[in-house]
Amino acid sequence: MTVHRLTQQAGAAGIRRAVLLGTPIEADRALALNLVDEVTEDPATTLAALAEAAGAVDGTEMAIRRQLIFEAGSTAFEDALGRHLAACDRSLRRTGPSA
Structure with a gap:
């Protein structure tokens, strides 16, 4: 594998x-x-910065993004487009209306 x-x-x-x-x-x-x-020469600092950046995205959203990445190489364009648009819709609904 x-x-x-x-x-x-x-x-x-x-x-x-x-x-x-x-x-x-x-x-x-x-x-x-x-x-x-x-x-990196300083894994603790790098890991802390990465954790902070990842903390800005909730767990469910992170899982969805990871799945999109993993499936991208084996998914037909049309299917990938549908999943991408669904992810965009979720993101827009989560952030609420713009001013």
Whole structure:
């Protein structure tokens, strides 16, 4: 499953050496392949900032957004559009009318 997920995320060429030869994927390579979002020397501060940003979005909304991301690669455009519009509608209803 790891090989499948890495191939989906980084492509076969990006992970070939790691899978075939056991070559570790170093942090800079993982960043270049978009396997990780960030590398930091101060994980506590970075995690606190991330938690604060994520705290602005409620749990249900976060789960919906994650699901949209995970399904995006395997969903037909028309289905994705419908889900996107539904997510926009939920967001607009949650924030209320604009002034």
